[in-house]
Amino acid sequence: MFCGIDWAERHHDVALVDDTGTLLAKGRISDDAADYSKLLDLLAEHGDSPDDPIPVSIETNHGLLVAALRTGSRKVFAINPLAAARYRDRHSVSRKKSDPGDALVLANILRTDMHAYRPLPADSELAQAITVLARAQQDAVWHRQQVANQVCSLLREYYPAALHAFQGKEDGLTRSDARVILTLAPTPARAAKLTLAQLRAALKRSGRTRSFDGETERLRGIFRSEYARQLPAVEDAFGHQLLALLKQLDAACQAADDLAQPSPRPSASTPTGRSCSASPASGPCSGHASSPRSATTATASPTPER
Numbered sequence: 582m583f584c585g586i587d588w589a590e591r592h593h594d595v596a597l598v599d600d601t602g603t604l605l606a607k608g609r610i611s612d613d614a615a616d617y618s619k620l621l622d623l624l625a626e627h628g629d630s631p632d633d634p635i636p637v638s639i640e641t642n643h644g645l646l647v648a649a650l651r652t653g654s655r656k657v658f659a660i661n662p663l664a665a666a667r668y669r670d671r672h673s674v675s676r677k678k679s680d681p682g683d684a685l686v687l688a689n690i691l692r693t694d695m696h697a698y699r700p701l702p703a704d705s706e707l708a709q710a711i712t713v714l715a716r717a718q719q720d721a722v723w724h725r726q727q728v729a730n731q732v733c734s735l736l737r738e739y740y741p742a743a744l745h746a747f748q749g750k751e752d753g754l755t756r757s758d759a760r761v762i763l764t765l766a767p768t769p770a771r772a773a774k775l776t777l778a779q780l781r782a783a784l785k786r787s788g789r790t791r792s793f794d795g796e797t798e799r800l801r802g803i804f805r806s807e808y809a810r811q812l813p814a815v816e817d818a819f820g821h822q823l824l825a826l827l828k829q830l831d832a833a834c835q836a837a838d839d840l841a842q843p844s845p846r847p848s849a850s851t852p853t854g855r856s857c858s859a860s861p862a863s864g865p866c867s868g869h870a871s872s873p874r875s876a877t878t879a880t881a882s883p884t885p886e887r
Contacts, residue, residue: 582597582598582599582600582605582627582628582629582635583597583598583599583600583635583636583638583688583689583691583692583695584596584597584624584635584636584637584638584688584691585597585598585637585638585639585683585684585685585686585687585688585689585690585691586637586638586639586646586684586687587639587640587681587683587684587687588639588640588641588644588646591611592609592610592611593609593610593611593612593639593646594607594608594609594681594683594684595607595608595609595610595620595623595684596681596684596685596687596688597623597624597627597635597688598685598688598689598692600692602689602692604685605627606623606626606627607681607684607685608620608623609681610646612644612645612646617646617649631653631654634653634654634655634656635655636655636656636657636658636691636695636700637650637655637656637657637658638657638658638659638660638687638688638690638691638698639657639658639659639660639687640659640660640661640662640665640683640687641659642659642701647659647701651701651703656700657700657701658691658695658698658699658700658701659701660687660690660698664690665683665686665687665690668686668689668690669682669683669686714840717840718837718840718841721833721836721837721840722837724833724836724837725755725830725833725834725836725837726755728826728829728830728833729753729754729755729830729833731826732754732823732826732827732830733748733753733754735819735822735823735826736754736823738811738819739768739769739810739811739815739816739819740768740769740772740819740823741808741809742769742772742803742804742806742808743759743763743772745803746759746762746799746800746803746804747759754830755830755834756787757787757788757789757834758783758784758787758788758789760787760827760830760831760834761783761784761786761787762775762780762783762784762787762800763823763827764824764827765779765783766804767820767821767823767824767827768816768817768819768820769804769808769810769816770813770816771820772804773804773805775800775801775804776801777797777798777801780796780797780800780801781793781797784796784797
């Protein structure tokens with residue numbers, strides 16, 4: 582017996598097939614406790630038991646439903662949506678999506694190709710918590726870079742001196758000194774008027790502790806060099822847009838920095854009884870996490886709509 586669940590934000594379609602591919606049952610559930618009990622009853626009616634649980638395939642590796650399914654010994658397979666779509670194409674020329682039909686496709690993937698997929702690991706609560714933090718930190722780093730790319734594209738429109746000043750340095754426009762100085766002087770006209778004392782004060786506010794003289798001279802030389810310029814009113818409009826983006830970049834940088842720090846000691850314990858801190862730094866912070874995000878209860882309200 583095989584179960585496929587087409588996951589969605591508001592509801593999930595369920596299909597059960599036997600080893601010949603015959604559809605035995607189907608249904609629709611949500612993330613509340615009553616519907617999860619409904620799913621368990623449906624599985625039990627078709628032979629599900631603690632000793633021989635029916636395997637489940639679903640198009641996500643995180644969320645409340647996945648967390649609930651993983652609490653026992655049941656094998657849960659996270660199927661990439663692209664793989665499911667390719668399998669659907671083998672049986673239908675129509676590309677129209679159908680949630681009940683996709684649940685049936687997912688069940689049949691396990692029936693015919695379960696050997697080609699790996700079930701989600703039986704991670705401890707602590708390991709799942711570390712995975713959540715690691716992925717959150719990676720998402721924050723990606724978001725920070727996306728906003729920095731927007732700032733870079735905007736500067737190319739009217740402020741090449743800023744790119745010359747900061748883009749070649751480590752961390753580029755996400756550097757604290759770059760954000761402080763660009764906030765102080767969001768247009769080339771204002772940057773050209775900055776004095777050495779103002780630049781020095783800005784560098785101090787950014788957290789810099791040494792090499793002030795050389796850096797302030799370098800920045801003043803760049804900002805007072807000749808570059809192509811937009812019309813004054815247009816330049817001011819770009820500067821207003823830059824200030825708005827810099828607020829987003831400051832928030833993104835702060836979020837990435839906060840999530841890179843060790844988290845408070847979690848309540849979960851290792852098998853030996855010793856607790857340890859869950860920190861993204863101890864996991865794959867610079868890449869994908871090795872295990873899925875998960876929750877610990879299936880009784881919370883549904884997640885936002887897809």
